[in-house]
Amino acid sequence: MHPRLLQLGHIAIPTYGALTALCLVAALAAAVYFARRLSLDPNKVWTLCLTSILTTLVGARLLLVLAHFSAFRQHPFWILGLTTAHDWWIAPVSVVLGIAAGALYALAEGLPLLRVADCLAPAVTLAFAINRIGAFIAGLDFGTPASVPWSITYTSRIAALWYHTPLGIPLHPVQLYDAAASLIALGLLVKGLSRRRQDGELAGFVLVLFGPASSWLRPYRADQHAPILSLILDIVLVIAGAALWLDRRNKARSYTSTDDSSAP
DSSP: OOSEEEEETTEEEEHHHHHHHHHHHHHHHHHHHHHHHTTOOHHHHHHHHHHHHHHHHHHHHHHHHHHTHHHHHHOHHHHHSSOOOOOTTHHHHHHHHHHHHHHHHHHHHTOOHHHHHHHHHHHHHHHHHHHHHHHHHHTOSOBOBOOSTTOEEOOOHHHHHHHOOOSSSEEOOHHHHHHHHHHHHHHHHHHHSTTOOSTTHHHHHHHHHHHHHHHHHGGGBSOOOOHHHHHHHHHHHHHHHHHHHSOHHHHHHHHHHHHHHHOO
16 A cells, blocks of 8 residues: 655655544544534633643653663664554553543543543544554554455555565455444444433443454454453443443432432
């Protein structure tokens, strides 16, 4: 495919990097749109998203430095720039740091966390879909060997150099499987926005959908790290999503009626 989008002299602009930037812009725009739909302050949601994104990006680089400190000491500008070093644990840990930073900002500004999560759920699914399309075009996060008619065969030597993509072998386009699942989830989220009964439902739906989808697609991924840990995480996500679906309004009514009946 096309791992390199443009070549400007000695500077190469990777396709995956460009589409990742696009997915962040799309996520910000979607978050502001859904913030208005959910009666949230768009400016605060915008700042929350920027805080989370910057924390994630900076955290990823700092973790990369810690993981490859000896290389950093010898080539500091190389490791802080476009590097081919990709440790599987850095991305999820940096995302957790970004989520924590966003949650702290929301608490400091008095934003309802569950409603903010509902606001960000469609924005995140949109961003993930664009990101996975970028990975497919670039040859990153490739799938296992396949004999299906829709398999993809990479031939770019740049993809092999940058992302260790196997060349000349038909592979499952698992990145497109991820993108399709994300777009389906996005459509269901948009459709369910007007039917939302309580805060947290949309975020719960994404968590419940992501867990089984991740488990179902795992056999098609070539790079599998800590499969048992990933399975446990999928189960935890499903349980957390189901918990967000619990009807808290009925509980609130029952507590209120109990207090009224016990009053003299």
